[in-house]
Amino acid sequence: LGFWVLTIVEPVFNQESQSVPDWVTSGLGILFISLGIGFKAAAIFETGFNTYYWYDMITHIPNAYFSEAGIYRYCPSPTYTLGRFTGFGVALQYRSVPLAVAAIMDLVLISLFDRWVEQPFVKKMYVDKSIV
Numbered sequence: 001l002g003f004w005v006l007t008i009v010e011p012v013f014n015q016e017s018q019s020v021p022d023w024v025t026s027g028l029g030i031l032f033i034s035l036g037i038g039f040k041a042a043a044i045f046e047t048g049f050n051t052y053y054w055y056d057m058i059t060h061i062p063n064a065y066f067s068e069a070g071i072y073r074y075c076p077s078p079t080y081t082l083g084r085f086t087g088f089g090v091a092l093q094y095r096s097v098p099l100a101v102a103a104i105m106d107l108v109l110i111s112l113f114d115r116w117v118e119q120p121f122v123k124k125m126y127v128d129k130s131i132v
Contacts, residue, residue, distance in 0.1 A: 017095050025092045032089025039071065039082035046070035057121050080114045081107075 017025075046067050049055075056063045071078045087103030090096075 025095055029089045029091075029093030032085040032092060034089075036083050036086030036089060039075075039078045039085065042071040043078045043083065046072055054118075056125060057118070060125075062125055077114050077118075080110045080118075084110065 046069060048063055055061070071082075075082055084103065084107045087106050088100065091099035091103050
């Protein structure tokens with residue numbers, strides 16, 4: 001359904017966006033995409049691949065590399081917040097309002113997942129058991 005909506009919807013704000021040069025939105029889009037990928041890579045580097053893909057959550061085996069260092073010192077959930085720059089970058093690159101709305105929805109929904117599912121799990125598995 002989402003793909004259909006993004007491909008079938010008529011471009012919106014085309015006239016209004018013409019006042020901004022293409023190189024500005026393309027440059028910002030590429031910057032945001034690169035930053036998002038970089039933030040996700042930093043998170044994977046710090047905690048390990050297994051934590052990034054919920055290995056500990058699914059198997060209930062604690063990750064030996066659980067860490068609160070690196071990027072996690074500045075942002076507790078970088079893949080769910082800073083890593084979402086990629087969606088906003090694509091929306092800027094293509095000057096797409098539907099993609100911007102999709103990026104906002106993605107950020108809101110993944111933040112709700114983080115708040116109500118992942119953080120309670122992390123607290124229970126690592127903080128309450130004093131594994132950290």
